[in-house]
Amino acid sequence: MKHQHDEKIMNKIAEQLGADFNAEVIAEVAEHMRECPDCKIYVDSVKQTIKLYRVTESEFSVPEDVSDRLFKVLKLDNR
Amino acid sequence: MIKEAEIIRMALNGDQSAQTELVKTHSTRIYNLGLRIMRNEEDAEDVLQETFITMLNKLQQFSGKSSLYTWLYRIATNIALQKLREKKRLEAKISIHEPDFEALRGSQLREWPEHLEEKINDEQFRNCLSVAMEDLPENYRAVFVLRDLENLSTKEAAGVLEISEANVKVRLMRARLFLRDKLAHHLKCVGETR
Incomplete structure (x- = not known):
């Protein structure tokens, strides 16, 4: 980031990066992002990363053979 | 529709159809959790089997304070993490330094x-x-x-x-x-x- 960031705002951004992005952004962070394109690019790229994983790691059904073996191991009737 | 608490009670009393119901309800989530942590189908299947074996053996320990899926996630995550650590040890790939x-x-x-x-x-x-x-x-x-x-x-x-x-x-x-x-x-x- 080109200009100097004080520790307080960096900590707040870090806190945001470990929390829910849909939670209300702390006003101070939101204000900083409006003034600091680097920080905005950075946070946006983290959001993009999560989005990409959500798309590619879609949910699979349990394959039939896997399910059959599971119920056999558990000695349960799969019907 | 029977509530899950009732199905759990029936499963604890040895009702096999209730036990089957619990496995069917939660197996997809647990299988996907295993796939996402283990990164391969074979290990995900192991996590799936071990999780439900543990569930049936320890269901009486489920307090009902959290939801059943949270309890199952805890069991499955512990099994998966233990497997990953064992694998690392076997493959002598222990990373002493975590990424910076x-x-x-x-x-x-x-x-x-x-x-x-x-x-x-x-x-x-x-x-x-x-x-x-x-x-x-x-x-x-x-x-x-x-x-x-x-x-x-x-x-x-x-x-x-x-x-x-x-x-x-x-x-x-x-x-x-x-x-x-x-x-x-x-x-x-x-x-x-x-």
């Missing part, structure tokens, strides 16, 4: 390409996503999977992993930055360093 997460913060600052979603059909790109996840140390991977892929709350993830909520947040931040950094390198969005 702090150095990742803000190291690449070029804007990412637009419409990245279109790249997910690109095999090389998908492979990059997968390799990055495999490279993420298991403690961080588990948090990322639980929070960002399984959509558990911070509190739920903390309960599953038996760590503090503050610790979940720190690990999640580091996991996200680690994966972001790997993708940035792949996308060649590596620019000036702070």
Whole structure:
């Protein structure tokens, strides 16, 4: 980031990066992002990363053979 | 429709149809959790089987304070993490030094390409996503999977992993930055360093 960031705002951004992005952004962070394109690019790229994983790691059904073996191991009737 | 608490009570009394119902209700979530943490089908199947064997053997220990799926997530995550640690030991791939997460913060600052979603059909790109996840140390991977892929709350993830909520947040931040950094390198969005 080109200009100097004080520790307080960096900590707040870090806190945001470990929390829910849909939670209300702390006003101070939101204000900083409006003034600091680097920080905005950075946070946006983290959001993009999560989005990409959500798309590619879609949910699979349990394959039939896997399910059959599971119920056999558990000695349960799969019907 | 019978409530889950009633099905659990019936399962505890040895009702096999109730036990089957519980397995059927939760097996897809547990299988996917196993796939996401273990990164392969064979190990995910092991996690699935061991989780439900444990469930049937220890169901009387389920207090009902949390939901059953949270309790099952805790069992499955512990089994998966233990397996990953055993694998590391067997393969002599113990990483003494964790990646330098702090150095990742803000190291690449070029804007990412637009419409990245279109790249997910690109095999090389998908492979990059997968390799990055495999490279993420298991403690961080588990948090990322639980929070960002399984959509558990911070509190739920903390309960599953038996760590503090503050610790979940720190690990999640580091996991996200680690994966972001790997993708940035792949996308060649590596620019000036702070």
